[in-house]
Each structure stands twice: as C-alpha cells, then as structure tokens.
Amino acid sequence: MLYREAGQFKTSYAADQAMLPIRQDRIALVLLLVVAFLGVPVLGSDFFLSSIMIPFLVFALAAVGLNILTGYAGQLSLGTGAFMGVGAYSCYKLATYFPDTNIIVLVLASGVFSALIGVAFGLPSLRIKGLYLAITTLAAQFFLEWCFIRIEWLYNYNDSGAIEVPQRMLFNIAVTGPHATPTTRYLVILSIVAIMTLVAANVLRGRIGRSWMMIRDMDIAAELMGIRPLRSKLSAFAFSSYYCGVAGALMVFFWLGSAEVEAFDINHSFLILFMVIIGGMGSLTGCFMGAAFIWVLPVIIRAIPPFFGLDMLAATTEHISNIIIGSLIIFFLIVEPHGLARLWQIAKEKLRTWPFPYASS
C-alpha cells in the first residue's frame, strides 16, 4: 500500500478540516486502535501489560497534558509531577468519601481539582514568562510535595504516609485493587487515554486551541485579534492540569496500586518534560512517541546484553539509557524542537512525493 493522496480530492472544507485528511493515515489509526484494544490484551503477557503498556499510557496522557501547556500554549512548567499528585490524592479522597461511586467517574472528577490548582499557580503567567514562570511552577512543585507529606488528611492519616488503592468493581469485575487483572486495568486506561486524546485533538484545532497557539507565537498580536491573555493562559493551565491530574489518578489507581510523595516528585516532572521534548513540542502523536521512547528504551537496553549472553550490571544499563536519552534531548532541543513527531512527518512527506520530490504540492 503506497502512502499517497493521489485521487483523494477534498471536495468540501469539512473534509479538508478532518483530523487526518489522508486516507492512509485514517486506516493506520484504525489498525492501531484494533491492535491496541484487541491485539495487545490477547497477545501481551501480564508483564508486558502492567510494566510496559500501562505505564506508557499513563505517561503519554501526562505528556499530552504538559504538551498542551508548553508545546501549544508556550508556558513552560516544571510542576507536572505535583499536578499528577493532586489528581491522585483527590481521587483517593473521593474514593474514601464516595465508596459506591463508579471509580472512572471519580478519576475523571479528580482532574477538576488539579485543574483548579493549576489555574491558581498559572496566575503569575500573566506577568512573567519563560524561565521565570518555570521557576514559579517549580515552587508549586515543592509546595505541593510539602502538602502531600504534611497534610495527613490527604492520606487518611495512614502510618505509612502512603495512599493505598481500595478495590472497586465495575460490572462485577474488579478494576482497581489487588484483584484487578492487568488486562482489565489496561483496557480501562486505554479507553480513557484514547477518548481524552481525541478530545484534546478536537480542542486544539478549534478556536480555543488556536487562541493558545496565538498567545504562544505572538502575544501582542493575539491580543489585537481579541484574545484575552489571562483567560487564554489560564484555560491552558486548567486544561493541561486536568490531563495531568487524571494521569496521576490513573497512575496510582490502575498501575502502582499505592503511592507516596516520591511518585509525584520533581524527577517525574522532568521525565514528562523530556517525553514532550523528545516526542515533539506541539504534537499529540509526539506525546505517545516520547513516552514510548523514554519508557521503553531502558527496558530494551536492559534486555540486549542477556540476549547476546553478556552479563552487565543493572546500573550500567541504566547509565547507558540515561546517556542516550540525555544526548537525544540536547539533539532535539538544538536541531529539531518538534521532536520525533517532526522526523516522522518529514519521512512521510518524503514518501508522499517519492520518487518525484520536486512534484510536491
């Protein structure tokens, strides 16, 4: 099957505005969804599901959240980890107070709390930009981490200081807690991530998404087109933090099973930021590419030496993957700020015009 748009004439603006105007892309997406919803759960081992696919999806969703703020709205944030934490602790408290409510509803509701906190910490963005704003989000990160430790109410005064996920049922199947199978948890996460990504794609190519990019690219001109900077920036903070919050709730309830403050520390903020940088600023596909790359690369590197019968220390393989990821971040920051997603797009562009590159549109 060739990657071509020959013969695919768009006869209406509606068709031209579709998310994936090229038919081959639409087919690829459908195939991808079939593999994700049917192939992976049937063929994947429990280890593959719970240690690779579930974390990958959680991080991809958090990366979507951060990319909305940083890649699309141009506001750098180092507080992603803490915003995920707000989602997780909110979900824990909601599950405590509303034990009979559908857990998916609670996960989606917990994002509202991180959206509110995100807006509060986004307020300085009206006055300060770039690195200075990043520093206020860093302050948010440390302040929230402090709250996660000091406000014992948040973890129901447990001696361990950790939040422990209770068992919750959906249609008589355990979806959270120790009895929930990796397949069930994977399918729940996959559904939420797929739907939320679709929603993000819709918002990003409409009026609201455009207003974020306008502020990012040229704020004075945006204001002149009638965009109100405060409203636009805060809505980006709200939207972004909502996604991070839901990702945090999913992380604890559907992946880790229990968590302490370390799960939401500054390292996680950086981890998500690196995923966005490597995947591509301002690209939803990039969020998935970046998350896959950063989460899966170390797993692969760990598997390579034994494959060749070599014996390598765990610490060594970890260093190797850190070096590779570090160099790639520098490479992408300097050479291709639009990341893997852009490289992929260039490859497709080449394929589209191959073998007559000069005949491009």
Next chain:
Amino acid sequence: MESAELLSVSNVSLSFGGVKAISDISFNIMKGEVRALIGPNGAGKTSLLNVINGFYHPQEGQISYRGKTRKRMKPYQAASSGIARTFQNVALFKGMSTLDNIMSGRSLKMRSGLFWQMINVGPARNEEIQHRKVVENIIDFLEIAHIRKQPVGKLPYGLQKRVELGRAMAMEPELLLLDEPMAGMNLEEKEDMSRFIIDLNNEFGTTIALIEHDMGVVMDLADRVVVLDYGRKIADGTPTEVQANQAVIDAYLGVAH
C-alpha cells in the same frame, strides 16, 4: 457618508521616560477614507497607532471612536470595537499555517462553547466550516491559495505582509491600521499591495489609516495626509497640499529646526 467622523484624536501626548514620542497631536479620520500618516523615522507614527488601538496609554489627551470618548482601553477591546492592525515588523503567528493565521482573525466572531469544541460536532464544526469559507474568500482575494497550508515563518517577507493583511481583513474591521505595509517590497509587490488596499477600501468600505514612506504610493492611495515630525503634527491635508507645504519639505530635507 463622507462627512461622518469615525475617529478623532485630541491633544494626545505620550512620553517614554524622558522621551516625548508624541506631543499634543490632534487629527481625525472620516468614515470610508484612506488616511495616510507620514514623517521621518522616529517621528512617532507607530506610537500613534499604538495609542489608537490601546497598546499605549497617552498621558494627555483623548480619543473618540464612533463618537465614544475613552482614555484607556485594552487592545482586545479595540479589537472587539472593530479596529484591526498590521505591524511594521510583521507579527504573524510563526508556528501556524497561513490558513490558521487568517482563521485566527475570526476568533472574536466564534462563539461555540467548550463542550461542542471538545466533541467537535454540531455548532463547533458548523462554525469552523462557515468561517473557513470567509477565510478562503480572503485567501482568493489576496492570491495566496498556493501557500494556504504552509507555516508562515518560512514564507518570503512580501508574502508574510500579505498574510498579515489577510489576518486583519478576517476581523472585518471598520478601521484598519496599516503600519508600513509596503516596506521592503519591490515595485511589483507594492503594486499588488496597493491594489488590495484600494479594493478593500472601495469594495468593503473599510476605513484605512496607513503609514507609508513612498510618496508615490501615498499620492495614489490617500484621501488625506497627516505629517508628523519629532512627535508633532506639522501638516494635515490632501496629498497635493502637504506636498507643497514648506514645513514638510524642510522636515524631509532635514532642515535644522
């Protein structure tokens, strides 16, 4: 029609620290006219446009637009009351395509709420398509269909200026402020741009205030001209009148004050 006053600037003064950018300037713009602002570099022309659309707040004087007087207004309020503008150093949204840049000019006219945008059906989708049609007409008018999907950051300067005009047109403004729309263009590009401005004024009745250095262009396009020098108004009248004005000739020849 001709007699209605759209904008009047009265005794406006603006300074930055010690620098007086505009001193006690008064002039008006009539509905439907093309009003040129000329003067040497640093005369205060750009600052005056910035005062009109609310970027700068003058220390003295007032501005009335459509008969309403105001002292302070925010740029987005100017936008919603029908004032659009282009910039001396193109201020496009560099990461967005030509199409999205011009679509951004429709922002104020879009109404559909967050919910509909999230699921992208119903009102959000219809609205997007409806505005897309308007934008496509502008793209045809400006003859930039071939760069519709290209990111504007990589376009040649002349085309960027054109896209910026398109973005301002998309706002369907009543008053359009153009800051040196033809600077750095070759003759052919200037002719194209002049044609667009004339058509815009004739066909859509858009009132235009235009900063321009090329006297030939000003003579062709403008109904009336204000001449600034060192922040002061030194002449005001038809192009022929100001061209014959001794103070204007002195200012342009650099005669000591």
